[in-house]
Amino acid sequence: MKEYKHPGNEKNFYKGFTYTFKKEVVEQVLNGLMSQRYAAEKYGISRNTVASWCKQFNPDMGSKNHPKDKEIKKLKEKVEELEMLKDIQQYMLAELQKQVGREELEKFLPKQLFKEIQKKVHKNSK
Template identity: 40%
Template sequence: MKTTNQDCPKNSYKKVGFDLKLKIIDEIHNGRISINHASDKYQVSRTSIYFWIKKYATLDQKKQYMSKKDEIKRLKEKIEELEFVKDFQQDVIADMELLTGVDMAKKSLPETLAKEIEKKKQDRLKRNG
């Protein structure tokens, strides 16, 4: 019995002109298409697309394709900043509620945030006597 040895089909890619390269980069940059989808749609390798992005993309576009570590670091910094802003705003609301006697948080904020502000008010009352 003879077995035939079938090779894996090799992807054949076509040569891509400069204008099409820029079009692909632009579509990816504007979020209309992913790199994987562009590779399938235009029959070009992902490696080629990454190379084009590196070679032809503007500085702003290159920033969009930052490494995962850099992106995680940036997002962690943003989370810290937003948590600081949230705590500050809650402190201000708690102080205003103590001064005015009006429960603004319960009326206009989600329940979890209103509970946090209520806790801050209780802590302030304990500290101030």
């Protein structure tokens, strides 16, 4: 590894990194062991260099295709799905309340869920 001094800057810049070193840095970033910023600071290289290596070793590393972004998108979709299921279940319980009565339903449901059902019943009755 050769060391070069960038003119007008006190920071040392390195050229000629080995394939193994680049891969090691990228794996640490992709595995979530460190951020690109931290890797750049730790190894004394620019964040752009680390980002470039990440894209070189993992083409899916683009801003919209970052593994964490994909996971966040999946989790948001799951939350939406669960909220929809919750709404359906609350609607069904509100309908059940109409058939069996409020007191009977209250016996079998947790207090918080019962309160949410009452809000749903009150909202639907308007």
